[in-house]
Amino acid sequence: MLDRILDEPLSNWLKRPEQSDTKEHIVISSRIRLARNFKDIVFTNRQNKEALAKVDTMMRGILGVLKKADGHEYSNISLDKLSDAEREILVEKHLISPAMAQKAPYRALVVSDDASVAVMVNEEDHIRIQAMAPGLDLSSAYAHAVQVDDAIESKYDYAFNEHFGYLTACPTNVGTGMRASVMMHLPALVMTGRINRVVRSILQLGYSVRGLYGEGSDALGHIYQVSNQLTMGISEEDTIAQLEKVINGLVAEERKARQALHDGDWEAFEDRVWRAYGTLEYARRLSGEEALSLLSDVQLGMDMEILPKKGDTFFNELIVITRPNFLAKYAGKDAMTASERDSYRAKVIRSYIEK
Ligand SMILES: Nc1ncnc2c1ncn2[C@@H]1O[C@H](COP(=O)(O)OP(=O)(O)OP(=O)(O)O)[C@@H](O)[C@H]1O
Numbered sequence: 186m187l188d189r190i191l192d193e194p195l196s197n198w199l200k201r202p203e204q205s206d207t208k209e210h211i212v213i214s215s216r217i218r219l220a221r222n223f224k225d226i227v228f229t230n231r232q233n234k235e236a237l238a239k240v241d242t243m244m245r246g247i248l249g250v251l252k253k254a255d256g257h258e259y260s261n262i263s264l265d266k267l268s269d270a271e272r273e274i275l276v277e278k279h280l281i282s283p284a285m286a287q288k289a290p291y292r293a294l295v296v297s298d299d300a301s302v303a304v305m306v307n308e309e310d311h312i313r314i315q316a317m318a319p320g321l322d323l324s325s326a327y328a329h330a331v332q333v334d335d336a337i338e339s340k341y342d343y344a345f346n347e348h349f350g351y352l353t354a355c356p357t358n359v360g361t362g363m364r365a366s367v368m369m370h371l372p373a374l375v376m377t378g379r380i381n382r383v384v385r386s387i388l389q390l391g392y393s394v395r396g397l398y399g400e401g402s403d404a405l406g407h408i409y410q411v412s413n414q415l416t417m418g419i420s421e422e423d424t425i426a427q428l429e430k431v432i433n434g435l436v437a438e439e440r441k442a443r444q445a446l447h448d449g450d451w452e453a454f455e456d457r458v459w460r461a462y463g464t465l466e467y468a469r470r471l472s473g474e475e476a477l478s479l480l481s482d483v484q485l486g487m488d489m490e491i492l493p494k495k496g497d498t499f500f501n502e503l504i505v506i507t508r509p510n511f512l513a514k515y516a517g518k519d520a521m522t523a524s525e526r527d528s529y530r531a532k533v534i535r536s537y538i539e540k
Pocket residue numbers: 214215216218276279280281282283309317358364366367368395397398399400410
């Protein structure tokens with residue numbers, strides 16, 4: 186299963202939902218993360234070897250229980266058995282956080298065969314259950330996360346306090362321990378210069394806005410992740426319902442920005458997206474950042490029916506393939522120099538444009 190996870194650019198949840206009736210590519214995916222710790226075991230951040238080893242062993246013994254809960258095959262991948270590049274690929278595929286990719290013993294990833302569930306073991310908390318769904322579908326992701334959560338709880342006791350809720354390493358997660366998050370492509374808000382105002386108002390409402398790989402990452406390819414901050418005094422269902430409202434508001438703002446591009450200097454906009462397309466079609470070397478920025482322009486040009494459509498998974502697939510570690514694996518190489526990577530990246534993109 187590890188090979189498939191490392192080799193395939195697209196997990197199912199990065200494919201567009203079949204029922205998707207919108208032509209634009211604004212909401213990419215939904216994620217629910219539950220932070221949980223086991224009763225009477227020292228927290229991960231204390232770096233107590235015995236505790237780390239115990240949690241690691243407990244999560245090895247859970248695979249059958251998880252399969253019974255949702256019918257998926259699960260594997261347990263020890264991260265210290267992977268190469269640095271392989272761990273980075275898991276970040277590029279959004280299965281682990283960038284912090285989790287740092288080398289450390291007893292860290293593991295428990296992952297379902299379709300990668301819709303990825304449990305980080307011994308990250309900031311004993312376990313972080315993540316469930317993903319394509320498009321805006323936090324409820325399905327939540328239902329799946331709860332299945333996994335209940336299955337684990339049927340075997341082991343969690344650290345839970347009647348007044349506070351789930352106890353977590355960082356006080357900001359105490360309560361539900363839940364972060365609901367939606368990954369979005371917001372190019373028109375960036376192009377029209379409206380993004381800062383919009384992000385400010387979302388922050389004021391008490392939500393986080395992060396980049397392509399979550400905490401501390403940049404919004405490469407104009408991709409943002411919006412998530413709740415509050416985990417106390419609010420139920421999981423209300424958190425999800427309120428975040429969905431914020432996301433729908435954000436989608437409406439992005440659509441307005443697209444309309445503004447339409448009503449503004451249309452030829453200048455057409456020129457920009459055709460130039461992006463031309464560069465991707467003919468360039469011989471592309472850096473990772475330039476590729477993501479041009480791919481974002483091209484996806485917007487396709488959404489706005491200026492450029493020929495390249496299929497529903499074009500953008501999501503190339504966002505993963507063109508990342509440095511995945512790209513080297515895709516080329517069948519253990520390592521590549523920066524210029525070899527830039528030239529192979531341009532070649533792969535050209536082949537996708539020609540498809
Ligand atoms: N909606 C989403 N779709 C796909 N991947 C996501 C989504 N939201 C977050 N991720 C991924 O989850 C990982 C962790 O993100 P992040 O650091 O923001 O969350 P967290 O671990 O829940 O946060 P924290 O530790 O601050 O509570 C990253 O790899 C990020 O790309």
